Amino acid sequence: MRLYVDARLPWGSGIGRYVASILPHMIAARPEWTFILGVQQGNSHPDLRRIAEAANVSVREIPIAPFSLEEQRHLHAAAGPHDLAWFTNYWVPFFWRSPFVVTVHDLLHQRPDLFPAPAAKRIASRMMLANLRRRARSVIFVSGFTRREFIRTAGAPRDCRVIHHGSDHFPAALPPFSKTKSALIVGAPKLHKNMALAIEAWAAAAPEDPWRLTVVSPGDELRSSVPLGQAQGSVVFRSGLSNEELARLYREAAVVLFPTKYEGFGFPVIEAALNGAYILSSTAEALQEVARDMEVTFLDPDDKSAWVRAIRETLQKPLPACDTPEIARNIAAAQDYRWADAAQQTVEDLELNMGNRTK
Template structure:
């Protein structure tokens, strides 16, 4: 099969979030599939595995502000190529589908949080729902997202498949990179918790800071990940004076460095209010580190041996959970870590790719 893949999330300097998903589809694939990778920004590279099976295709199309790259440029370009199908990986797809089209609809947040303008109402309330109904197949990433999708479009049920994401294979092997030296120096040997989520409001960095402030141990620090340079400075300036030296902001971390950061942490704080799939909830446990989050949305599907569940607005419970993790006996943590490592095996990218391949073959057979 030759598959056209929307790979704009790989058309960047650093692969994050959704880009991990797309990159792993490419890495896990075998010689029976070749990929044509569509992207739209010539200012940046298109990152992908090496080899002749991967063809990058970065092209611009006027009118991207009106989603015309996606709605016209992409199908016009794809139809001229010998592709078996097109996979749109970013939750949107063209209404005009000249070849069988698969879409990954990660969640329904974009439909709920879209700007209230005439153009955005037309796009999210009419164009994308109509395009979903024409799709050959829809993939989503959790049972929670599946329920949200079917509540809006019940007619998609026969063509809707849940395929969980995976986590990096590095989480199943000994660490091969240290924490960056600058971060180690800033920590100065102090114990720390990790916050992953950046400045996005629903991720609730402020809640993680309040949880730290409520700790009885004034030497405990918090390492915050996911902030760009400007966001780091803004968040740093907004910190209470007494926490200025206790909250550190990590610059971009490789997967191996993030794994090392997790493994040495007393806990990972993940106070997000909604996720289609919460990578840190699985990654932390695979690394042998307690993770604290609320039983909301898809996170209820990611409860493992090192999870502590707390109500989203109970700061006392959050503070107690972090204190408990920070004072957990080494033997007890080691026992839970062993069980968590076995549990995390269910989130390997190999299994995720295998199920994608089943969808591709089903769609190809039904052309």
């Protein structure tokens, strides 16, 4: 089978991290397939270079920007000959002519309270969801929450399944690990991430020295970014960190705060669990799903006083250790998310929908 994989979004975070994490396992699981990777022209990400070394991989640089008018007209021709297409995000050209499967990560574009966007873009997004419902051979959702959101917004697709992400893209803290009096928030400075509330709650909790909160965000300028304030007192802002530096901060952090109001999946909860931190999380549905087997303090993302109390109570606990019962359970639960499992389920879904040409 010749599988076209549309992977034109930036690699390294978000959907790009999903693609880079799952693809090596898929490629190894189906050596008889040809994987045609459609990537943005000029992509030199090291993960792409490693994946391109596989004998059954062909990289096709495509000079067509995602979400552009040009992709509606010309992407299918640029993809070249293939038997099935897999779109790794839900923006599929309306007039795409070959069978396709699509992964839907979230429906944030349909939340005007959390994602400011022009009305035209929101309408186009809703039209796209309807297009997927009618035409996709299968829709892969990264959480049960995202599937429910899709059905509520666009109706039930022709076929679908939930395939959770893995966790082994991110290093786990090896026992015995040593924690410091530090806390961590990781996320883009977007409205729905709700980071300002947690930062304000931390300040209001007035942690004693030497406690510090580090706020980590991507280094690139993102659309719809919101101000988070400036470093002061026990709050430090960092951006554009390497994966190694971010992993070090997770290893050291005794507490991780995740106040987001909306997530399709929620990597920071898993990353925090892998690294043995106490976790304070919002009650966003996807996070409760992902952390269903973990001990997490869930808090209303709009209740600042609850976050202040939870921070104060958590900082009174002994620093977490590998033999702390809740920490051991969280590490084990996070390790149950495996990219190899996600890849196997994905190739099975692609295989099924390639074979069923009547769908």
